[in-house]
Amino acid sequence: MKKALLIVNPKAGKSKARTWLYQWIETLGRADYAVNVIMTQKPGHATDAVYKYGKEHDLVVCAGGDGTLNEAITGLLRSGAEVPVGYIPTGSTNDFASTLCLSKDPRKAVRDVVKGVKKGIDVGAFNDRYFTYVASFGIFTKASYSTPQESKNVLGHLAYILEGIKDLPTTRAEHVRIVTPEKTFEDDYIFGAIANSTSLGGVMKLDDKVVMMNDGKFELLLVKKPGNMGDLSLSINAILSQNYDTDMIEFLPIESAEIESENPLVWSIDGERADTDGHVNVKNLHCAISMMLPTAAADSSIL
Secondary structure, eight states, rough: OEEEEEEOOSSTTTTTTHHHHHHHHHHHHTEEEEEEEEEETTHHHHHHHHHGGGGOOOOEEEEOHHHHHHHHHHHHHHHTTTOOEEEESSSOOHHHHHTTTTTTHEEEEHHHHHHHHEEEEEEEEETEEEEEEEEETTTTHHHHHHHHHHHHHHHHHHHHHHHHHHHHGGOOEEEEEESSSSSSSEEEEEHHHHHHHHEEEETOOOOOOOOOOTOOOOOEEEEEEEESSSHHHHHHHHHHTTTTOSSEEEEEESSEEEEEEEOOOOETTTTTTEESSSEEEEEEEEEEEEEEOOHHHHSSTTO
């Protein structure tokens, strides 16, 4: 039999993973997989488990939120194991799953894994860490890692928005210089993101006509410090309409970036906090992992 490593975060989303555990094991078993289950106990547990055991398996299946998936993929990349990944999204926002059009139904999601098509997906290297869909700083970034789990479970996307609004009065612009092979930027920014996703923190959306998950590039989005309420209104309207033809926003695909800030920046990496000393190197790792995706997702415009 083939072997599958099932990583389950029992606290993700509405904490119902245990309800579906038997059915996940049964579905994988019917697909001729012997299943080893690891229930995560703390942050970093999924990374350690996949790093240690991933290479002994034919498939790694992650049931949890985007942060749990990030940990699992990090473990694979650090181990050098070339094992495909299946994702059962049970988190609060599931941005990465939304981009890939993965089912939120736990029963269908596991069936899609075993019947899926293997596709290469780009991963971001962020200094010594990895991200699967976004690295961001500035407004709303803190909400992604500081919103209480209880609020996420009850309110979902709305919890991030409410938490972000609370931080608006204390959010300051950061003077940042971003050097990319395509162009260099330097200004005061209230938000910056390097993304491989159409959904950012359940708050911002990017056009799926410009986002591709395996083209070797990320989308860089920078929002300048507004000088007045008119500038702020232009920025908000541009983001909501996904029309970035304004002087307040920079938006373009990039392969890599070297980022310098006057002050140490706190980033969000797939929803988890990342403290930096003001210097960050980001690089696209083209098709660094393989994911098992339903046919509709594998044939979509983003892949």
